[in-house]
Amino acid sequence: MPAMDRTGTSPMRILGIDPGLNTTGYAVVDLCGGAGRIVEAGTIRPPRQADLGARMEAIHVELSALLGEHKPSHVAVEQLYSHASYPRTAILMAYARGAVLLACRQAGVGVVSLPPNMVKKALTGNGHAAKRQMQLAIQSVFGLEAPPSPPDVADAIAIALCAGKRLSAGVLLGSADRDRRPMRRAARAGATA
């Protein structure tokens, strides 16, 4: 595994989130002196028949519990662009992502947002990697017996790892989640990711 903390050996704990109203993947990843360790990873699955408020509440409650239990230094979550091809999907993801952002804000934990294609490229060399490719990449990087499943978990581990590397390298500084000026180019790239 490549070095993940160029500056020293102080541990960094990142909670990666792949938000979704049906399935939200999460992963608590410790990074220390070049070594990465998955502390816990899994999914939050709000009741499918519940209304939007109830599903947001389920994500909010579970995430708040994870923040309290694991006390990550940062939460890492995918940036959300306005996918012209899938506007409805993007809107539903915004509700899930909003529950995450609100829980982080209320817990006082900084949020790092990364473009999904950056995370895919960092793990596989391909910014448009398929879900299966991401699962296999995470299996390989962490030496797991099987690929993390469902893919939401692999994506959560990937974004935690990617954010941790960038924070260690000083590329990301604290919360940078404004979602106010998405780059046109990135938006287009994201639409196929």
Add this chain to the structure above:
Amino acid sequence: MPAMDRTGTSPMRILGIDPGLNTTGYAVVDLCGGAGRIVEAGTIRPPRQADLGARMEAIHVELSALLGEHKPSHVAVEQLYSHASYPRTAILMAYARGAVLLACRQAGVGVVSLPPNMVKKALTGNGHAAKRQMQLAIQSVFGLEAPPSPPDVADAIAIALCAGKRLSAGVLLGSADRDRRPMRRAARAGATA
């Protein structure tokens, strides 16, 4: 003013919300035996420079306070369709709307969602009424000295009134906010609203 409570004189208190990350309009409206009264109306204005989480938190905090203070029987909020022409606007509105839905869920208050063009049509006879037209309609209906301003306040009063009328008439029954199957036709109509 037309009758707003066909079934009797028991008062009904509705909190209408026009959600937005920059400006969220709200209005507490009492409906009783055909008469409507604006108890309180105004705006929630999250700090413009704040990140998404902080702006959602501002809406969540203020709305939770309004729910606690006024104890409405229902909250009424516009349905959000995937506006193909304005996907970014729709996504930002989803964050604001999500903060509203979550606060209502946590307070145990049912949410009623109405299509924006239904509200406009009920007030002005035109499902595509301009903001100014809505302000003047609300001024007329409630006999106000001046049109409610900004337009977000007029829209919040309008949706509270419209939801109250429909609840009184037994058209709406409790929470119906799933946002899962938007009608194609309504989505297109909403895109120009």
